Amino acid sequence: MKIGVVGLGYWGPNLVRNFLGHKLVEKVIACDLNEDRLTQIKVKFHGIETLNDYQKLLESDVDAVAIATSVNTHYDLAKQALEAGKHIWVEKPFTSSKAQAEELIRIAESKKLNIFVDHTFLYTGAVRKIKELIDDGELGDIIYFDSVRINLGLFQHDVNVVWDLAPHDLSIMKYVLNGKEAVAVSANGVSSYNCLENIAQMSVHFKESSCFAHFHVNWTSPVKIRRIMIAGKKKMLVFDDLVYSEKIKIYDSGVEFKSPESIHNALVQYRTGDMYSPQISHNEALSSAAKEFIDSILEKRKPLTDGKNGLEVVEILEASEKSIKQRGIPVYLNNHTV
Amino acid sequence: MKIGVVGLGYWGPNLVRNFLGHKLVEKVIACDLNEDRLTQIKVKFHGIETLNDYQKLLESDVDAVAIATSVNTHYDLAKQALEAGKHIWVEKPFTSSKAQAEELIRIAESKKLNIFVDHTFLYTGAVRKIKELIDDGELGDIIYFDSVRINLGLFQHDVNVVWDLAPHDLSIMKYVLNGKEAVAVSANGVSSYNCLENIAQMSVHFKESSCFAHFHVNWTSPVKIRRIMIAGKKKMLVFDDLVYSEKIKIYDSGVEFKSPESIHNALVQYRTGDMYSPQISHNEALSSAAKEFIDSILEKRKPLTDGKNGLEVVEILEASEKSIKQRGIPVYLNNHTV
């Protein structure tokens, strides 16, 4: 397997390192327009081949191209790669619009090529454990998914905070709640500095009206929080990604109704029970992602985070942006209506 | 000063205790329909006068009536008290609708009586300190107010989570951001158990478009959080009401732009500086509230938390409820339009 990596900014070098570390990868070609970055990557990965021309990369013998450039270039670079017969790995978010994502999926299918969208979180031990717990019915029927990803972070100049941070949490939501169909998004946000939105609050409504999801993303929070709460009718789970141990806590606490009419007649009863925190694997997620990418190509199957997965996330991002511009007006997804 | 307290459920006895503890209060009459509660209050406050008939309370010589009954009864009881010439203290939320609040204010004004709405938080040392810091310009121009008040709490059977929990945070917001005019609300929520909404996410938009507020209230969270973040252009503040010391932290961290065009050309620069936590007073807020109520009557002036204050909070609650029913559609406040 030979792989080209285009875009050697913040994330690209991590891709180079992980592909180089995979036993079936015989060659990695690093590509960027910026000569300084090419020089740096050569120092870091002694003897790596580099190119400053994307066309030459497409003409080379690489089997796949990993695209780690800014979002607005994903579609063009990905389309050219697919047309050149290369499998593609695309950083999150997949594309800038649902239409772009759909077109790339069509091209890939017609050419029997793989699209891998780098929703890295789905390859972490923590998210794997959460998926397993939900699938095993440990939490019972899910009633809400609540995510907070806030920080004093760097503003991106090409995308707002929704496109920058929410793909992580949306991809986790789609993965762990894969039986629930999202039907509408209502989002609110603000641009505090006359530039792109730096804070957003996004609500997702489901076909099943008892389920609800919410996402808070913020580049201007004095405290850093990365926490997802998922409540089921039986148990509730909290995933705190900023602690090293006890990342996941499961609370045996839930609401109980003594009789059908009790809801309207009296205060609901709460159980408060034990809490436990399962051990989770600390393997590097990106290495598992690289393995899945390569395995899926060799096994001629779709990867876990395929184009459709990328598209579903982009659809919600696009709807959120539309809703924010109209102060929370609900935007319906995928042919759903009021 | 003689005061009647009607409604001896959870909060009423605290009112009795605080009024009894005020040096100018010579008599407190406790009133409830439930004889058991009257018996209990007599045991607890030896020798207190009780009544099981609200009309008799209104006919008595009390100067003021404190109403601590369920929300849907506030308007009727308050109206009768005002018409009987009594000053009123009303538990939060003031009324069930903006129209009710407006009518009570009109009656009180015509009769030169005081309305006090029990937004207790405004009498805490912490909120006083926050107000002082903002008024002194310590934080700079405010860009957002973000509140989270979630818990594994008891469902109320008469009001949803918005009417139950949000009055606290809305009253704090109105108080500390009193120069900013709210123009629209977009809210989303869910009723996970076929009863009233147990989770809500509320966004408030301001006339000043760079400012934004958000409120998360939830009765079904496995973890308890009571945290308000307020970011200004100079500094940011976090108020965590669940810790005993260091309730307020002020971060000397903010966004800085090197030149006007830098927003569009480059990543924003962050300062990370010192943090400090001011000492705050731990006096009982309800005792300060009782003092303000009595002082305002004696000094023939409006109290800090007057009817208008109560009305402003009710207006947002009402708008939120309307918006939730339409999945986040923006509801405009107070004659504002798109």
Place this chain on the structure above:
Amino acid sequence: MKIGVVGLGYWGPNLVRNFLGHKLVEKVIACDLNEDRLTQIKVKFHGIETLNDYQKLLESDVDAVAIATSVNTHYDLAKQALEAGKHIWVEKPFTSSKAQAEELIRIAESKKLNIFVDHTFLYTGAVRKIKELIDDGELGDIIYFDSVRINLGLFQHDVNVVWDLAPHDLSIMKYVLNGKEAVAVSANGVSSYNCLENIAQMSVHFKESSCFAHFHVNWTSPVKIRRIMIAGKKKMLVFDDLVYSEKIKIYDSGVEFKSPESIHNALVQYRTGDMYSPQISHNEALSSAAKEFIDSILEKRKPLTDGKNGLEVVEILEASEKSIKQRGIPVYLNNHTV
């Protein structure tokens, strides 16, 4: 049952309240030399009988006397009460010396009277749960008990920090490790202000040389910590008394040796496994303590926290004080020698 309470400072009124709340207590007499305190207690507990003369209390018809005065008066007051035929409840620490404790036990036994020492912590849900877990073998053989009880607290003028704070933790240790025999104490401390010691570090050695206990007590710590760690060969437990939920956490983490010789040849292997936090009861401990006191008298049996229990704690306190004066020299307990 009629009970007298002598000493109405900080703790005495809590005893009055709890005894009054017990269904078998028909009368409580409150006794103090200070007339102001007698006036206050009458206001708080309407109609309670008071006395300003301890002799009169002893001559009254009370069955038992609860002593909540300063430590140096415990022995005299307790002795007089026993000699007057009253059962006694004594606040912690039991007495000022081992010799005093032994004499009181002798008198009580000869007169068939009960001694109850108020080691309140043994009546909390948390300590009960810890005892249960250890007795059930959940932790395996215990290798250490480590306690930290530090605070920015008030200096006591009659006793140092060891006598003030350590009785809590020593009584817990004696209770939960009741199969392990303490043989020696080595303690170090300091008096930072030319008064009594305000910091102390106490090590307790056991007959079983693989077991060890340590206690850190401090009145001058900027942060408040109340944490006990207990490690067994199978599991480890952390009890944090300052959090409301998750007070106890049990870690399935322990040391494992692959073969007998591995200890000397290689690094020890660690397991890191799940953590869980059991639900514990939040009943008021003092109320359970009052119940045990009264039950033990009526059932003519010794209470859980009897004189012997009090004596064992006093013996370690006395040894610690002796050791501190000699900079940690080991002081042997109860006829043990080097």
Place this chain on the structure above:
Amino acid sequence: MKIGVVGLGYWGPNLVRNFLGHKLVEKVIACDLNEDRLTQIKVKFHGIETLNDYQKLLESDVDAVAIATSVNTHYDLAKQALEAGKHIWVEKPFTSSKAQAEELIRIAESKKLNIFVDHTFLYTGAVRKIKELIDDGELGDIIYFDSVRINLGLFQHDVNVVWDLAPHDLSIMKYVLNGKEAVAVSANGVSSYNCLENIAQMSVHFKESSCFAHFHVNWTSPVKIRRIMIAGKKKMLVFDDLVYSEKIKIYDSGVEFKSPESIHNALVQYRTGDMYSPQISHNEALSSAAKEFIDSILEKRKPLTDGKNGLEVVEILEASEKSIKQRGIPVYLNNHTV
């Protein structure tokens, strides 16, 4: 400057990396008996020179030798290096005994060579800030230093937990309290598994009797804590090395006496005031240490962490070990007596 690094276990490769990163270092030779480690280091630092024979390293043209082998080999390797005319860098702890340390210092002085002991913590932004605050009198006269460094860690097979973990905290204490003279050590510990001590509690007494230090080191704690508290008569400081931001907190809380006699007559008064957390530098400490080592050689002066500094730490370690074997008996330092 040419530097040899001997010992390529856990820490040695970090030394290689930091020396290679220093602009005045023209060559680094890596030396180990183990051929696998030599192969690995060549992969990691492409083209680095290696040797499997320490004698050949001493015969080479290196100016200095950094010794990162196990503690019991430090003295022999250091002595040979000094006798071969090389400056030395020695990992902590400096040597296995005070006598060894004294001899190495004598040799280095006679040959005008530098000894650098790698007490890395003294080169961190946090410890530098603490030193600065104490030297500026911010805390007032220091009354205690309390360190906790506990973890579920790997057992070392050649040294006990005191020699493994305490050098960090002892070197910090010597640095920040450099005006206070330690006179005696009392230590207690346990070997829970029939191997070397895995828990130790060490008290250090000072000439100034109002000052006191204590160290808790533990390889078998279910929770990881790395916290130092330093209390002065004016303010108190907490250094928590496990948090990223707010590592240092300074509390404006202290004890106050109203009059000289108040200590004996009444409860001490406490002030509780503001807390603040200064910003600290996050530079890599090891890089600053490497710079100090090289600068001190070039400037022909002693480094901050010189042989004497290493010796002072070793002296306390040796005394602690002696005290532990006698259950806390005080061991006097440096010609001090009772």
